[in-house]
Amino acid sequence: MIELSRRVRSLPGYPLAEIPAIKRRLIESGVDVIDLGAGDNDMAPPEVAVAAMGEALRDPAYSKYGFQQGLPAFRQAAVRWVERRFGQRFDPATETLPLIGSKEGLSHLPLAVVNPGDVTIVPEPGYQAYLGGSLLAGAEPHVVPLRPENGFLLDLDAIPEDVLRRSKLVFVNYPNNPTAAVAPLAYLERTVATCRRHGILLAYDNAYCDLTFDGYRAPSIFEIPGAREVAVEFFSLSKSFSMTGWRIGFAVGNAELIGALTRVKSYVDTGPFLAVQRAGAVALDRAEELVLPVRQELERRRDAAVAALRESGFALETPKAAMYLWVALPPGIASAAFATRALEQTGALVLPGSAFGPAGEGFFRIALTVGPDRLRAAAARLGQTLGAIQRGDLAPAS
Ligand SMILES: Cc1ncc(COP(=O)(O)O)c(C=O)c1O
Numbered sequence: 320m321i322e323l324s325r326r327v328r329s330l331p332g333y334p335l336a337e338i339p340a341i342k343r344r345l346i347e348s349g350v351d352v353i354d355l356g357a358g359d360n361d362m363a364p365p366e367v368a369v370a371a372m373g374e375a376l377r378d379p380a381y382s383k384y385g386f387q388q389g390l391p392a393f394r395q396a397a398v399r400w401v402e403r404r405f406g407q408r409f410d411p412a413t414e415t416l417p418l419i420g421s422k423e424g425l426s427h428l429p430l431a432v433v434n435p436g437d438v439t440i441v442p443e444p445g446y447q448a449y450l451g452g453s454l455l456a457g458a459e460p461h462v463v464p465l466r467p468e469n470g471f472l473l474d475l476d477a478i479p480e481d482v483l484r485r486s487k488l489v490f491v492n493y494p495n496n497p498t499a500a501v502a503p504l505a506y507l508e509r510t511v512a513t514c515r516r517h518g519i520l521l522a523y524d525n526a527y528c529d530l531t532f533d534g535y536r537a538p539s540i541f542e543i544p545g546a547r548e549v550a551v552e553f554f555s556l557s558k559s560f561s562m563t564g565w566r567i568g569f570a571v572g573n574a575e576l577i578g579a580l581t582r583v584k585s586y587v588d589t590g591p592f593l594a595v596q597r598a599g600a601v602a603l604d605r606a607e608e609l610v611l612p613v614r615q616e617l618e619r620r621r622d623a624a625v626a627a628l629r630e631s632g633f634a635l636e637t638p639k640a641a642m643y644l645w646v647a648l649p650p651g652i653a654s655a656a657f658a659t660r661a662l663e664q665t666g667a668l669v670l671p672g673s674a675f676g677p678a679g680e681g682f683f684r685i686a687l688t689v690g691p692d693r694l695r696a697a698a699a700r701l702g703q704t705l706g707a708i709q710r711g712d713l714a715p716a717s
Contacts, residue, residue: 326455341662355667360688364602368602371600375597385417409571413574415571420568421568428583429455429456435457438461439458450462453488499639499645511540518549526557532617532639565599623691642688644684654680665701
């Protein structure tokens with residue numbers, strides 16, 4: 320028998336890991352499943368990206384190794400977009416890095432800065448790659464609960480000084496998955512100041528910066544003076560352009576930090592497929608026009624789902640960004656029991672808050688992955704499950 324490493328054994332179960340199998344079983348038995356689980360919406364990728372990919376596939380040059388340098392045209396399109404979008408300039412050669420999706424960069428980043436036993440600060444509920452990447456690098460994650468009374472902000476100043484002194488890296492993600500919270504500039508200023516004071520690398524995960532509603536604009540961390548000394552920011556083409564499976568994103572930051580991540584990656588991967596980088600460059604250059612319909616559709620979905628969920632008996636706020644609704648359950652109803660019953664008895668697939676760690680308990684997450692009618696149908700089914708549990712038809716599990 321081969322004994323697995325302590326690192327691998329320390330990884331908690333991945334929240335989405337078992338869902339495809341359950342979903343397949345239900346569909347095979349004739350259940351109409353409405354899948355609001357993974358943040359993977361049903362819209363098509365941009366036609367211009369598909370066309371660019373098709374052309375690149377026919378050119379053998381794009382079938383070669385990309386290595387970390389990748390396609391210079393992708394790096395240039397990435398920094399052009401960052402400048403248009405946030406007014407921040409980065410050097411395409413030394414201050415940006417193509418990623419095989421931003422998850423890949425986020426999860427490899429700890430290897431660049433932590434030594435075994437160093438602390439990484441990880442939000443909970445939060446994107447699981449922060450915890451996984453930390454554990455695989457031998458770091459000691461310090462998990463910080465995100466609370467509704469705090470606007471779901473990760474407050475570094477509430478962390479004990481001795482923990483901050485041992486910390487090398489913090490993951491900050493706004494617009495947030497799963498809570499859909501957004502961060503005020505004053506919060507980002509405080510966070511940058513604390514990171515500078517303690518020499519903590521700030522990994523700013525901005526995967527949802529384009530998915531904003533009601534005129535809200537999500538900032539870059541680099542709009543905060545001094546952030547360049549301590550931050551690396553991660554962007555993704557997955558959500559903005561409905562290109563989740565293409566695996567393309569990028570990081571920007573100062574040359575030393577980007578250089579360190581480049582060194583790590585040069586030992587574990589060979590960069591995103593060059594044809595995907597070609598398509599990504601085309602999409603980024605037309606981002607303003609291509610993202611607009613995605614944002615508008617998500618806003619319609621958000622409005623339909625929020626109204627229908629309220630009618631079904633749930634209390635929730637209307638989020639300003641991201642593609643999720645983070646819905647509170649009445650006290651005493653365990654989120655895993657609720658989600659399991661909703662799925663098995665009505666075919667509505669949502670993620671229980673507890674899948675994002677214990678601090679997510681008391682909530683469930685809806686991803687706005689289908690159109691308004693299906694979202695309304697899902698809300699009605701979730702309301703039936705809630706009503707049945709409240710009436711005692713289904714005893715709430717503990
Ligand atoms: C907060 C957050 N960051 C990063 C990612 C990763 O995106 P990708 O690897 O597709 O770029 C996701 C995906 O769901 C996410 O929710």
